[in-house]
Amino acid sequence: MTEQELNVFLDLEWNCAAFTPEEPSVSAPLSLKQWARIISRHPELQEFCPFSEFTPDEWLIALEKQPTFAWRCTYWNDFTPVKWQRLLQHQPTLLHYCEIPDHPAIRSGLLASDSYFSTDIDTHDFTLGDWFWVVKHNPSTWFQCPSREQFTKPMWWSILYSSAELLTACPCLDQFSDEDWRRLNILPKLKSRIRNSEQFRKLIDLVRHPFHHLKFDDDLSL
Known part of the structure; x- marks a missing residue:
């Protein structure tokens, strides 16, 4: 490449990433890509x-x-x-x-x-x-x-978009904008890997930028 x-x-x-995946239309005529x-x-x-x-x-x-x-x-x-x-x-x-x-x-x-x-x-x-x-x-x-x-910041964004498990290896999390985080939508991608509230808190702390206005209940459990 x-x-x-x-x-x-x-x-x-x-x-x-700003849009939902396009669904193939069943209306005629269909394009070749559809x-x-x-x-x-x-x-x-x-x-x-x-x-x-x-x-x-x-x-x-x-x-x-x-x-x-x-x-x-x-x-x-x-x-x-x-x-x-x-x-x-x-x-x-x-x-x-x-x-x-x-x-x-x-x-x-x-x-x-x-x-x-x-x-x-x-x-x-x-x-x-x-x-x-x-x-x-x-x-x-x-x-x-x-x-x-x-690896540049755009490359890291793309890597995390596909492989969220490399989050802890990313050196440029603080360079991501609010829009970067919104499109990354990383929490749902890591949800299956989170087993308890402590792991969730560590994740939130790691990606503090998009969540700095939120507070979490101490009794939170997943």
Whole structure:
């Protein structure tokens, strides 16, 4: 992932976090992107889907959740390294369709999938963007990442948006604005990990910025 591709991704994700996920409409006519989202959730509708009109963008959406449709795709050579990085993070078994498996973005996608050990993947030529992608989607690689000191505040926001468990490792919590915290919506993401009121208090203290006006009952229990 190049620096330009990384910046475009970070900006897009932050802006999209302000909105609820778009639901595919059932009204006609459906766009190709809507069809891709529908077929990714409802493969039983494949006989009605205009697969022949799909571009690599629609195929990426569909294949992330439905790899069984891979045989229908004729655009493998048009997939960019970044598209492969995203696809393999979800579906590493589709690697055999890739003609550039040695590209660092492809290897980072595989490592991000959590289907490989870090010792199984050559990371010597990973860019900062490649390591960001790995840590964002596979936080268990955090301690193996040699680029973690270079992660910027936007990169950290994105990492926590996907992997809230790395909250205690983030060095720039005090740089997050109220809007950053609102879009991050981190408490629901960590709720399943909180077992008692003391853990909750520690979390609140850690992310004090968005909660500095709130007070909590001493008898609080989760």
